[in-house]
Amino acid sequence: MSDKSERLAELRAKHGRPPAAPHEPKHDAPTAREAQPRFRGLESGHRACQGCGEALAARLVMECAGPDVMVANATGCLEVFTTAWPQSAWRVPWMHSLFENAPAIASGMEAAMKAKGKNTKVLAFGGDGATYDIGFQALSGMLERYHNILYVCYDNEAYMNTGIQRSSSTPHSATTTTSPAGKERMGKRHLKKDLLSIIAAHHIPYAAAASVAYPQDLQRKVRYAMGIEGPTFLVIHSPCPLGWKHDSAATIEVARRAVECGLFPLVELERGAVTNVMPIRDARPVTDYLELQGRFAHLFNGEDPRAQEERDHLQALADHNIQTFGLNGEGDDPLDTSGIAAVGRGGPVTGRG
Amino acid sequence: MAILTRGAYAEPGTTLDFKTGNWRSTGKPVHDHVKAPCHAACPAGEDQQAWFAHLQAGHPKLAWRELVQANPLPGVTGRVCPHPCETACNRAAMDGALAIHNVERWLGDKAVAKGWAYPVDAPADDAPIVAIIGAGPGGLSAAYHCLRNGLRADLYEALPEAGGLLRSAIPRTRLPREALDGELNRLLALPGITLNARTRLGRDVTVEGLLSTHAAVILAPGCQSAKAWDVDGAVPADLHEGLHLLKEFMDHGQFPKADKVVVHGGGNTAIDLCRLMKRAGASEVTLVTASGLPGPDTAPDDIINVVPRELDEALEEGIEIIDHATVSRLVMKGSKVTGVEVVSLKKEPGKDGRKRRVAFEGTERLLSVDMVVPCIGEAVDPEGLQGLIDGTYVWAKDAWGRLEPENVHVLGDARGDRGTVAEAIGDGRLAAQAIAAKLAGAPDPEADTRLEMGASGLNLSYYMPTPRHAPAKVPVAERRFDTEIEGDLGRAAALAEANRCLSCGNCLACDNCWTFCPDNAVIKTVELAQDGSHYLFDLDYCKGCGLCAHECPTGYIQMVPED
Numbered sequence: 001m002s003d004k005s006e007r008l009a010e011l012r013a014k015h016g017r018p019p020a021a022p023h024e025p026k027h028d029a030p031t032a033r034e035a036q037p038r039f040r041g042l043e044s045g046h047r048a049c050q051g052c053g054e055a056l057a058a059r060l061v062m063e064c065a066g067p068d069v070m071v072a073n074a075t076g077c078l079e080v081f082t083t084a085w086p087q088s089a090w091r092v093p094w095m096h097s098l099f100e101n102a103p104a105i106a107s108g109m110e111a112a113m114k115a116k117g118k119n120t121k122v123l124a125f126g127g128d129g130a131t132y133d134i135g136f137q138a139l140s141g142m143l144e145r146y147h148n149i150l151y152v153c154y155d156n157e158a159y160m161n162t163g164i165q166r167s168s169s170t171p172h173s174a175t176t177t178t179s180p181a182g183k184e185r186m187g188k189r190h191l192k193k194d195l196l197s198i199i200a201a202h203h204i205p206y207a208a209a210a211s212v213a214y215p216q217d218l219q220r221k222v223r224y225a226m227g228i229e230g231p232t233f234l235v236i237h238s239p240c241p242l243g244w245k246h247d248s249a250a251t252i253e254v255a256r257r258a259v260e261c262g263l264f265p266l267v268e269l270e271r272g273a274v275t276n277v278m279p280i281r282d283a284r285p286v287t288d289y290l291e292l293q294g295r296f297a298h299l300f301n302g303e304d305p306r307a308q309e310e311r312d313h314l315q316a317l318a319d320h321n322i323q324t325f326g327l328n329g330e331g332d333d334p335l336d337t338s339g340i341a342a343v344g345r346g347g348p349v350t351g352r353g
Numbered sequence: 354m355a356i357l358t359r360g361a362y363a364e365p366g367t368t369l370d371f372k373t374g375n376w377r378s379t380g381k382p383v384h385d386h387v388k389a390p391c392h393a394a395c396p397a398g399e400d401q402q403a404w405f406a407h408l409q410a411g412h413p414k415l416a417w418r419e420l421v422q423a424n425p426l427p428g429v430t431g432r433v434c435p436h437p438c439e440t441a442c443n444r445a446a447m448d449g450a451l452a453i454h455n456v457e458r459w460l461g462d463k464a465v466a467k468g469w470a471y472p473v474d475a476p477a478d479d480a481p482i483v484a485i486i487g488a489g490p491g492g493l494s495a496a497y498h499c500l501r502n503g504l505r506a507d508l509y510e511a512l513p514e515a516g517g518l519l520r521s522a523i524p525r526t527r528l529p530r531e532a533l534d535g536e537l538n539r540l541l542a543l544p545g546i547t548l549n550a551r552t553r554l555g556r557d558v559t560v561e562g563l564l565s566t567h568a569a570v571i572l573a574p575g576c577q578s579a580k581a582w583d584v585d586g587a588v589p590a591d592l593h594e595g596l597h598l599l600k601e602f603m604d605h606g607q608f609p610k611a612d613k614v615v616v617h618g619g620g621n622t623a624i625d626l627c628r629l630m631k632r633a634g635a636s637e638v639t640l641v642t643a644s645g646l647p648g649p650d651t652a653p654d655d656i657i658n659v660v661p662r663e664l665d666e667a668l669e670e671g672i673e674i675i676d677h678a679t680v681s682r683l684v685m686k687g688s689k690v691t692g693v694e695v696v697s698l699k700k701e702p703g704k705d706g707r708k709r710r711v712a713f714e715g716t717e718r719l720l721s722v723d724m725v726v727p728c729i730g731e732a733v734d735p736e737g738l739q740g741l742i743d744g745t746y747v748w749a750k751d752a753w754g755r756l757e758p759e760n761v762h763v764l765g766d767a768r769g770d771r772g773t774v775a776e777a778i779g780d781g782r783l784a785a786q787a788i789a790a791k792l793a794g795a796p797d798p799e800a801d802t803r804l805e806m807g808a809s810g811l812n813l814s815y816y817m818p819t820p821r822h823a824p825a826k827v828p829v830a831e832r833r834f835d836t837e838i839e840g841d842l843g844r845a846a847a848l849a850e851a852n853r854c855l856s857c858g859n860c861l862a863c864d865n866c867w868t869f870c871p872d873n874a875v876i877k878t879v880e881l882a883q884d885g886s887h888y889l890f891d892l893d894y895c896k897g898c899g900l901c902a903h904e905c906p907t908g909y910i911q912m913v914p915e916d
C-alpha cells in the first residue's frame with residue numbers, strides 16, 4: 001500500500017499536479033476556463049494531432065453526456081492521446097482495457113452500477129478498428145444482451161494509432177499503408193462496411209450516424225440516446241488530418257463535404273427502421289470531397305485511366321446513398337445540411353424561437 | 354529500478370499540466386477586425402457592418418446612433434445614394450447584396466419620426482467657429498462634424514433655404530420634401546450651428562473677411578454654372594441647359610413644350626430630366642450618352658454614372674438610351690433645331706496611354722426632334738473664389754480638402770473629383786476632423802489602413818440562404834411628380850434584411866470557434882475579452898491547427914506567424 005502511494009506521489013511530483021481532494025475546498029475564484037458554460041468532460045493538454053476530428057468528436061459527446069457518466073475506452077488514438085500516464089484528460093470515471101473488449105468491459109460496468117443501484121450511464125468508446133473489426137463480436141454481444149450503454153464509434157476510417165492501416169471502415173479506393181495505391185490497385189479494393197445496418201439488425205432502440213461538421217445535430221443525437229434505457233449506438237465521422245492527409249485546418253470542411261456529397265449519410269434508425277435522415281440541401285460532387293485529401297490523390301492522376309473509373313464508382317456509391325435514404329429532401333428545411341449549419345449573431349440559428 | 358504500479362489511476366483533467374501550446378509550428382490564431390467591404394466602399398464613411406450588428410440584436414436606435422457617427426443624413430442617402438456599398442457587398446455573389454440603402458432610409462425616417470437625438474454635445478460657448486460656404490449636403494455634413502469635434506459652425510447660403518441640389522434639383526419622386534426637411538431641420542436646430550441664408554460669397558462675404566473672424570473656412574458651393582455646349586459651333590436659339598430646366602421645373606412645375614426630345618449627356622441630371630419630361634407629356638425621349646450600359650462586357654469605369662435603380666426605372670418607363678454615342682450634328686431650321694445626327698463612339702487608348710473618344714465614321718443616324726437638351730455637367734461659379742478656382746473647379750491638395758491659404762478647405766462637387774451626396778458628406782467629416790486636429794495642435798487624424806475582408810476570407814457554409822427583401826414600388830403607369838416611387842421597407846423586412854448581414858471581418862459571437870476547437874483552447878468570456886469579441890485563445894494549449902480560422906464565418910480569426 002505505502003509503496004504504491006509513495007510511487008504515485010513521486011510520479012505526480014514529477015509530472016503532475018498534487019491531487020486536490022474533493023473535500024478540500026477551493027478558495028480561489030474560478031478561472032475563465034473553469035467558468036466555461038459547458039461540461040468539460042475532456043480537458044485540454046491531450047496529445048491528439050493538430051486538428052484531430054476524433055478529439056473534437058469525443059469532447060462534443062462528453063459535453064452533453066456528462067457529468068454523470070463513466071467510460072470504457074478501447075485501445076486506439078483516443079485512449080492513447082487522452083491518458084499519458086500519470087495524467088488524464090478525462091473528468092469522469094474512465095477505464096481502459098484492451099483493443100477488442102471495450103463493450104465487454106462496459107457491460108460489466110453497467111452490471112456493477114445496476115447492482116449498486118446507481119443510475120450512472122455507461123458509455124463505451126472505440127475507433128473504427130475497434131468497432132467494425134476487432135471488437136465487433138463483443139459489441140454484438142453487448143447489444144444482444146441489451147445493456148443500458150451508449151456505444152460511440154469514432155470513425156476515422158483506418159487504424160490510425162498504429163500508423164494508418166486499412167480497416168473494414170476504410171472507404172473504397174482510399175490509400176492506406178496496407179492498401180497502398182499503385183500499379184496493382186487504386187487503394188482499397190473493398191467497400192466500406194455498412195455497419196449501421198448490421199447494428200440496426202440487432203433490433204436495438206436507437207442507432208445513428210453523426211458528423212463533427214454538424215455539432216448541433218451530433219449533440220441532439222447524443223442527448224436522445226442518453227435518454228434511452230437500453231443499448232444505443234452512434235457512429236461519428238471524424239476526419240484524421242494525418243491519415244487522410246489533409247490540412248489540419250480543413251477537418252470540418254472535409255467532414256462537411258462528406259455529408260454534402262452523400263458518401264456519409266446522417267441517418268437515424270430505431271428498432272432497425274430508418275426514422276430520420278438529414279437531407280442534403282445542395283448535393284455536391286464527390287470530387288469536392290475527395291480532392292481535399294491526400295489519401296485519394298491517385299484518383300486525380302490524369303494519366304491513369306483507372307482514376308476516372310474510381311471517381312465514377314465513388315460517385316455511384318454516393319448517389320446510391322442519396323437514393324436509398326432519400327437524402328434529396330423536399331425543398332428547404334431548417335434541419336437540412338444548410339439549415340442546421342446556419343449561425344447568426346449569438347450562435348446557431350437552429351432551435352431559435 | 355523503478356517499480357510501475359498496477360491498478361493505479363490518474364486525477365481528472367491533469368493533462369492541463371501538459372502545455373500543448375508549444376506544438377504550434379506555423380502560426381497562432383488572432384482576432385483581427387478588418388474592414389467590411391461595404392464600409393470600405395462607403396464614401397460617407399459609414400460602417401454598415403457595425404450598425405447592422407445593432408439591428409441584429411434588435412436595437413434600431415443604437416443602429417441609427419452608430420450610423421450617424423459618420424452620416425447625419427441617412428434618410429437622404431438612403432433615397433439617393435448610388436450605394437457603392439451594395440456593389441461591394443460580399444453577399445452579392447451568394448444570393449444578392451444586402452438592401453443597405455433601404456434599411457438606411459428606414460432608420461433615417463424612424464429617427465425623425467421618433468425624434469431620436471443626434472449623438473452630439475452642445476459645443477462650449479467659446480469654441481472656435483468655422484465658416485462654411487454653401488448649405489448643400491457637403492456644407493451641412495461639415496457643420497455637423499464640426500459639432501462632433503467640439504467646434505461651432507456658421508453656414509453661409511446664397512439661397513433662402515438649405516439643401517443645395519437636394520432641394521433645387523433632385524426630383525421629389527426620389528426625395529420627397531418631408532423626408533428632406535425632416536432631417537435638415539433637425540440638423541440645423543442643433544446648438545452650435547448658425548445658418549445665414551441669402552448670403553452669397555463674393556457679394557455679401559469674402560474668404561479673407563471670414564478668415565479674419567473665423568478659425569477656418571470651408572468652401573462647399575457645389576457646381577452651379579452650366580458648361581458651354583455647342584455642336585461644331587451650332588447652338589439652337591432656344592437652348593435650355595439640363596440642370597437649369599430641372600431647377601425651373603422644381604420651382605414652377607412646368608417644362609417648355611416639346612414632343613420629341615434628345616438629352617445629351619449621362620448622369621443623374623440627364624436621367625431625371627428624361628423621366629420627368631416623359632411624364633410631363635413628351636412622346637419620345639432619347640438619351641445619347643458616351644458611356645456604356647451596365648453589362649458583363651462593360652468595364653466598371655465605362656458604366657453610365659447614375660444610381661443603378663434610377664437607370665432600371667428609366668428603361669422601365671420607356672426612355673430610349675443610345676449608349677456609346679454622341680451628337681455629331683444639329684439639323685436646324687433657321688435657329689430652331691429639327692433633328693440631331695448621332696454617331697457611335699468608344700473610348701480607345703491613345704498613344705500617350707490616356708483614353709480618348711473615337712467616333713466611328715459610317716455609324717451616323719438622324720433623329721427628328723423638337724428639342725435637344727445638353728446635360729454635360731456644371732462648373733463652379735467663380736464669384737468670390739478668385740485665386741482659388743482653377744478653371745472649372747477648386748482642386749484640393751489632399752483628402753482633407755486643404756487649399757492655399759492655410760485653414761481653407763474645399764469639399765463636395767466643387768472639388769471636381771466628386772459628384773455624389775455621399776462623397777460630399779464624407780468630405781465634410783474629413784475637413785472638420787482635420788480642422789479640429791489642427792486647432793488642437795495635433796497631427797492629421799490617422800487614416801484607417803486596415804485590410805478589407807473579401808468574400809474568399811469568409812466561410813459561407815454557415816449562412817442561411819435568404820433572398821434580398823425589396824420594398825414595393827409605384828407602378829410605371831401611376832408615377833407622377835410628387836409621390837415617392839420607391840416605398841418604405843418596413844420594420845419586419847428591415848430587421849430581416851439586417852439578419853442577412855454576413856458580419857464580414859467582425860465577430861458574430863456565433864460560438865463556432867468555441868465549439869470546434871479540438872483542444873478546448875478557445876475560452877468564452879464576456880469579462881476578460883478585450884478585443885471586441887467574447888472569446889480568448891488559450892495559447893498554452895492551442896496547437897495552431899487553424900481549424901477555428903477556417904470555420905469562422907466572418908474571417909475575424911486569422912492565423913499569423915508566432916512573434
Ligand SMILES: Cc1cc2nc3c(=O)[nH]c(=O)nc-3n(C[C@H](O)[C@H](O)[C@H](O)COP(=O)(O)OP(=O)(O)OC[C@H]3O[C@@H](n4cnc5c(N)ncnc54)[C@H](O)[C@@H]3O)c2cc1C
Nearest residue numbers: 487489490491511517518554574575621765766772773774
Ligand atoms: C438632378 C440631379 C440629380 C442628382 N442625383 C443624385 C443622386 O441620386 N445621388 C447622388 O449621390 N447624387 C446626386 N446628384 C449629385 C448631388 O446632388 C451632388 O453631388 C451633391 O448635392 C453635392 O453636394 P455639395 O454640398 O457639394 O453641393 P450642392 O448640393 O450643389 O450645394 C451647394 C450649395 O452652395 C450654395 N452656394 C453656391 N455658391 C454659393 C456662394 N457663392 N455663396 C453661398 N452659397 C453658395 C448653393 O446654393 C447650394 O445650396 C444629383 C445632382 C443633380 C443635379
Ligand SMILES: Cc1ncc(C[n+]2csc(CCOP(=O)(O)OP(=O)(O)O)c2C)c(N)n1
Nearest residue numbers: 075076077099127128129130158159160161
Ligand atoms: C489485440 C490487439 N491488436 C493490435 C493492437 C495494436 N493496436 C493498438 S491501437 C490499434 C489501432 C486502433 O485503430 P482504431 O480502432 O481504428 O482507432 P484509431 O486509432 O483510428 O482511433 C491497434 C492495431 C492492440 N492494441 N491489440
Ligand code: SF4
Nearest residue numbers: 048049052077240241
Ligand atoms: S492520428 Fe488522426 S485520429 Fe489520431 S490523434 Fe492524430 S488526427 Fe486524431
Ligand code: SF4
Nearest residue numbers: 870895896898899901
Ligand atoms: S482550433 Fe484550437 S488549437 Fe486549432 S488553432 Fe484554433 S484555438 Fe488553436
Ligand code: SF4
Nearest residue numbers: 860861863864866905
Ligand atoms: S467563429 Fe464566430 S464566435 Fe468565433 S471569432 Fe468567428 S465569428 Fe466570432
